[in-house]
């Protein structure tokens with residue numbers, strides 16, 4: 001893993017980053033929802049007033065398990081003037097009552113196609129129970145295919161599992177932080193499935209690719225995306 005590696009986008013649209021701190025657990029980004037997210041989850045009305053709040057900590061994506069990353073969010077409870085219900089705001093970042101983000105769930109879902117349960121526990125820092133929970137959801141099609149619309153910048157990472165140093169190749173949407181592909185190995189052919197997924201038309205729209213390391217990726221990207229810029233400094237995307 002390169003030393004310049006930075007977290008991919010937090011994928012927290014509609015939030016303001018209040019502070020960043022590190023402790024023994026990892027790095028914690030404190031986020032505050034903007035008013036535009038104050039929508040009644042029942043009837044979608046914006047005629048709401050806040051009635052208290054709850055603090056939640058969500059574990060989110062960190063590639064290659066360099067350290068754990070958490071989002072601390074104060075979630076307002078909304079009283080809806082249209083339907084009269086009192087409900088916590090829908091975060092758009094995680095499912096209600098889950099302690100991990102959609103991003104992390106997507107990552108686990110993709111990993112589950114190529115890695116063992118133990119490897120996923122190691123790579124994500126999630127408990128066996130939670131990994132199992134997510135993959136079960138994935139099997140029941142709760143998590144859909146990655147969204148490739150508006151994809152223009154991607155990051156390609158090489159990660160390795162602990163014991164036997166099996167390598168995996170991970171592709172992330174650099175603008176949203178959403179994981180979109182995981183392939184076995186760290187060779188040019190590890191990206192074959194990604195090129196198929198991407199398709200030729202969408203490939204034309206890719207403007208820039210951040211590559212962690214590995215000449216194999218560079219040659220593959222030059223061949224498949226000759227028009228795209230290759231950068232070695234992962235886009236610094238700590239912007240919600």
Ligand SMILES: [Zn+2]
Nearest residue numbers: 040043080083
């Ligand atoms: Zn309502």
